Amino acid sequence: MRLVVAECAARYTGRLSAHLPRARRLVVVKADGSVLLHSDGGSYKPLNWMSPPCSLAVGEPDAEQRAAGVTQVWTVQHAKTDDRLVIDLYEVHHDSAHELGVDPGLVKDGVEAHLQELLAAQIGLLGSGHTLVRREYPTAIGPVDILAKAPGGGSVAVEIKRRGDIDGVEQLTRYLELLNRDPRLSPVRGVFAAQEIKPQARVLATDRGITCLVLDYDAMRGVDDVDARLF
Amino acid sequence: MRLVVAECAARYTGRLSAHLPRARRLVVVKADGSVLLHSDGGSYKPLNWMSPPCSLAVGEPDAEQRAAGVTQVWTVQHAKTDDRLVIDLYEVHHDSAHELGVDPGLVKDGVEAHLQELLAAQIGLLGSGHTLVRREYPTAIGPVDILAKAPGGGSVAVEIKRRGDIDGVEQLTRYLELLNRDPRLSPVRGVFAAQEIKPQARVLATDRGITCLVLDYDAMRGVDDVDARLF
């Protein structure tokens, strides 16, 4: 990522034509070639930008531009469309480059985390007599969403998804294999819990002796709200 | 505007809950207090952000965070809602501040300018036999969008708008009054061209003997593309 703070003007052509009069701005050049032009206010949206895939060519100003103070002309061309962003750079106040690496990305823990929280609080949904051991029960291959004790002995491992797909069943299967090696927990039964369980996932789960549990998010929130009002 | 490149992790709560695992990112703090967290890829949208109005408070990490390597904790709180973004900063690789001043902002010369360009290239849309005199034909009260020669003698003045409103008809009327005083051009007929013409504008234009011409932007672009392919 390259960060440039400079006096600049820009012209964009693509779906529309637009231009930015000369002003001091932040120019961000990302590793994928995309470019953002940011002012010191507004929302997260840049004044102008070019989305990837695109390429940046640094050129020389012509005589007229040079006389006006332009030191560099950047042409950012989209690889697939004819979208083009041309930036005239005047005085450059800052210019630095940074290695950032690949980003793990944003994790939205909205619904899934909330479902885990709610199911832990309403552990009886697994069946009468179950007790919570803990959420995010650690194993060598990652934490299990919920681990509970079954009333008749043995344990229950729960994998929670917003949408229950085959991947989730596979994940739970790996956990179960590991957990069942632990004599303090064994036998460990599996519960695949989700707001919506795909037919293929249900077939696979059932075939492996895993119980499917469809979670009614609104109903669970309702119970939670009632609890909250009681205390 | 402050630019920080640092190892960081973040948590956002507001309309949803989300978190960013630790990674090296760009943190932009704008003059209005808004904050952007950018990775080295993706689109112009930040991984996470806080929109203005908001305030940034820099705090100390607690013992546990300090042991994990956190050096600063930034809390960005929205002024009107309970939206909050908390950023844990680990190693800081870059930190600089820049005065940018007020930005004049983006000027969209998109559709109207493009329509003028396209109509000039497809001047036959005014009727068979018309020839272009010039775009932006200068008058004492400003340039007329397009001036053309009519096949039977006389001229045609065209006012182009994206959305044709009464104001545009008034504008064209003023131009026509002026242009008709010029014996080299007279008689000058008026054409009011727009992607969409409001009923009131159409009534006024018709009443004044001005022709209304609805422009099909996509079709005109299509013709333009065909031309481009031929050359």
Add this chain to the structure above:
DNA sequence: GCTTGAATATCGCCG
């Protein structure tokens, strides 16, 4: 000021 609709929308899911 509120409401409505477009956006260089972006983003994720589903077929």
Add this chain to the structure above:
DNA sequence: CGGCGATGTTCAAGC
């Protein structure tokens, strides 16, 4: 890869 819907949407125009 194309289509559809949601977005912490943002943004501008109309009323």
